[in-house]
Amino acid sequence: MDKHIYLENITVAFPAKAGTVQAVNQVDAVFNSGEITGIIGETGSGKSVLGRSVLRLTAANSRITGRIIYKNADLLQLSEAELNQIRGKTIAFIPQNPDTAFDPTMTIGQQIMEGPVYHKKTPQAAAKLLAIRQLQRYAFPEPHKIVNSYPFQLSGGMRQRTLCAMSTALSPEWLIADEPTKGLDAMIRRQVCQLFFDLKENMQVSIIMITHDLRLAQKLCDTIIVLYAGTIFEQGTAGELFQTPLHPYTGGLLNAQPHKSLLPLPGMPPSLIDLPPGCKFQPRCPEQTELCRLQEPALQAVNGRRVRCWKYA
Ligand SMILES: Nc1ncnc2c1ncn2[C@@H]1O[C@H](COP(=O)(O)OP(=O)(O)OP(=O)(O)O)[C@@H](O)[C@H]1O
Ligand SMILES: [Mg+2]
Structure with a gap:
């Protein structure tokens, strides 16, 4: 039995007065055991909600649908008592704050x-x-x-x-860490980075690392998942993704880093209550076409990576 965590069609919604907030939308992903998987994306892109959904730690008003398979069990179907045997013991979580x-x-x-x-x-x-x-x-x-x-x-x-x-x-077999280096100075950040590397290499802990720190992600992660408006826009090995980002959104995220051009992505993320038609990124995308405005692209396999963009269809 493998120890990967399989996310199948995960959607997390928060019913609110003004409408339903679609924080995570139809996410399919595999977190490989033995690896560090990084989840990156702008603020509000759904990183924490997705990470928390694995252990059903999202707010009480959330509705999670889909399946989260770990060792042949669907974590979304377990009772609270059964899940409490996994939380902290087999899959640990470090919260954002x-x-x-x-x-x-x-x-x-x-x-x-x-x-x-x-x-x-x-x-x-x-x-x-x-x-x-x-x-x-x-x-x-x-x-x-x-x-x-x-x-x-x-x-x-x-x-x-x-x-x-x-x-x-x-x-634990798994650690989900939400922004583990947030607010730390450079020296402590390096220490924490080393610590995660040791956890993976010497203690066989598999890790899901949610972070805004792209340099940390590049250094530490095996695989990177890029989220936008609760949806996976790109996935690949850290080496490939940082070397040649496929999606214009990923390219924009990388360029916004302080040691790059520090160019912020134009525009604002969409309202999660009222998502735009077509590609969710098209209102901000410098490469948008008519098709992007009309129809949402699927997440497609491209040379062993995955990308959600009509450019690669
Ligand atoms: N309890 C809740 N009720 C309604 N909306 C929520 C709730 N929790 C989260 N959200 C919304 O879900 C979206 C995703 O939030 P999330 O915290 O996952 O973002 P994030 O990518 O972790 O951002 P950051 O980088 O700032 O931590 C946001 O728009 C947020 O406002
Ligand atoms: Mg967060």
Whole structure:
């Protein structure tokens, strides 16, 4: 039995007063085990909603349809109790905002120990040792001290690393990390990058990495998925995709990076309540044609990659 995660026709909608927000639209993808898959795209493109949908961690008002197959089970069909056996233990999640992930009244040690004590019934003393070892692994110079401190006593970078320590305390098979380098300075970013590389190479953790940090994605990821308006616009190996982006949207994203031309993509993403006809990117696309305005292109295979653009049909 393979350990890939298969997304089949995943749609996530949020019914709202003004209409239904289509945050994720008919996504088909395979996250390969043993790899780091990056999900990139502009703000609001559906990265977090898609990542959260794997463990059904989207807001209570969300409607998720489709299938998410992992080890022959559809995660969308499991009961809460069954899914709780997977959350954190087999598939761990690092949320986008680290501060919401901590309980301010508990010590760092207690928070790292929570998973092992809950899932594996590890005795307190052994769990504390495990917490200290985890902190050591994540480059805390004084883990014995940190284990007894509270989240507010740590810097942003330390909290991010603590989250990694918490999420991997149970040696999960998968880690879904939502913006793990957000707000970190260059040195800590490099540390976190190394840490993810070690997780993959030395601890056999497969990773879904959601990020705006395209340099991180290029360095670390095996495969990249590009999202726009909740839909996959392009997918390929990181090497190929960064070298020769196929979709004009991907090209625009890469050009907007500080070390490139810093040219922002023109226009704004569409309203997810009222999507444009044809290709969802056409109102902003410098290469749009009549066909793009009339009909939505399918996600097609092109030389082992996938792209949603009439240019390649
Ligand atoms: N609970 C909700 N109710 C209604 N709309 C929502 C809800 N959660 C997310 N959305 C909408 O879904 C869309 C996708 O949001 P998402 O958070 O996945 O974007 P993102 O790509 O992660 O953006 P960012 O890069 O800023 O984190 C957005 O338009 C957002 O407003
Ligand atoms: Mg997000």
